[in-house]
Amino acid sequence: MKCISSLRMKAIDRNCEYLGLLPIQLMENAGAAIAQSVREKLGSGRVLFIAGRGNNGGDAFVAARHLAGSSGYIVKLILLGKARDIGTKEAFHNFSLLKFSRVEVIEITDSSQFEAEASDWYSEADLLVDAIFGTGIKGKIKEPESTAIDYINREGRAGKKIISIDIPSGLDPDGGSFEKAVHAGLTVTFHRMKTGLMSEKAKEYTGIIRVAEIGISADAEQYVGPGDLMTLRRRESSGHKGDSGRILVIGGGPYSGAPALAALAALKAGADLVTAAVPANVAEIVASYSPNLIVRKLSSNILCPEDVSILLDLINSHNVVVMGMGLGRAPETLETVRKILPFCRKAVLDADALAALSDTVFESLAGNCDLIITPHAGEFALLRDMKTPENQDSRIKAVREFSEKKGVVTLLKGKIDIISDGKQTLLNRTGNTGMTVGGTGDVLAGLTGSLFSRNPAFLAAACAAYINGAAGDLAFEKAGNGLLATDILEKIPEIIKEADIG
Ligand SMILES: NC(=O)C1=CN([C@@H]2O[C@H](COP(=O)(O)OP(=O)(O)OC[C@H]3O[C@@H](n4cnc5c(N)ncnc54)[C@H](O)[C@@H]3O)[C@@H](O)[C@H]2O)[C@H](O)CC1
């Protein structure tokens, strides 16, 4: 069964919101699924919900309302804390609806209140629903939550039915470890199995696990969105120069704009230091584009084997190499690419550098170099020696299989970008017709390198595709089809700032 982490689940939730499916709608569906599970376990009787102040509690508020509307149930709810401290507007909204729903509610703020005020509520219940924490649990369990768990388990030992919402409270949703946790007879988890529920230790706490669908849109999971950006590593506020990425761009010779665009994109996406190593004829031109660039002049007018020693020094002092933009495909250039690649720990290969790849090169890199390739359909066809399929499903399959076989992350550029590492695959639909102009691929390569310096390859490539397209969409509003790659550069910081990852 496919499991997901709590972070991925949060990313999908955020992507739903981006698509217009609001958190309160998901909460309503989650609560309805819980109410249905209660009905299946108990035809009629007394049901007690024990709810925390997060969204796990929010699901309980919805479920209690649904159940109180069904005949045959007496529904009570213990809120652990004060109503004013409920953490989200969705949970608070649903809590407010309880006063119109024939659900009796008490607030417990201190563990000493349990004996006098809540003990009877526990003992008279036929079924208890645990909604203290779900995926939001952090650190040591405090009071009154800790005592609330003890009381639930006391009733469980007495043979009562216990249903946990999403996760038995106390269990770490990812690792499955715990200091104490609810012993449930049934756990109703949402959308997908959570990794922590599958752990050996968790088994005796979860009881039977049911995965309930809560209406999450397929696209929220299949397409990159702001939720994925949320999972990127933030820049350290106390970081030193270089901590947020040292990027080496190797490009140019026949062209001068391409390496400059990649280098500037890396800077705009938050890299601290970017060095462009470029052939001698274009070094001054590239430097003249921006005072922000550090330019290293190579020995000749094309990249050639005489440059290998200086390039190896540069590779050692940078953490990601972005290579290929405007390099040309002279045999000595491709030979140089092949010579230096095994020394790169992390590399993004674009454009002409892709022509240096072969099965032998891929094999020699396996395990040494973490590689992202960013071909368009034509370059991908050359890499595979096979036409790139037009049909979307066949294209996805081709990218997935190629990435798995070669041990790389592929970002296949197109109207819909496809990103895969062979196991995970994401699609990206940001971007527009104006972006067929030259240079947008160079921007994407630099952007990818910048994110790659702080993040895993797959996430970096997927988020770079999204940011590049989203920056292009913003630029398109003003420039329309007269959009230039430099317009996209200008919009990158806005997208990064909006996503709060700068
Ligand atoms: N797509 C979905 O799966 C949906 C899931 N929903 C539910 O939302 C919860 C996650 O909600 P969140 O608000 O992020 O966190 P929790 O409710 O699990 O917990 C936060 C709550 O608990 C307090 N807290 C955290 N740690 C401790 C501690 N050690 N001791 C005491 N108190 C603690 C914290 O202060 C907060 O008050 C998910 O599991 C689902 O049930 C959505 O409703 C629908 C979409």
Ligand SMILES: [K+]
């Ligand atoms: K729970």
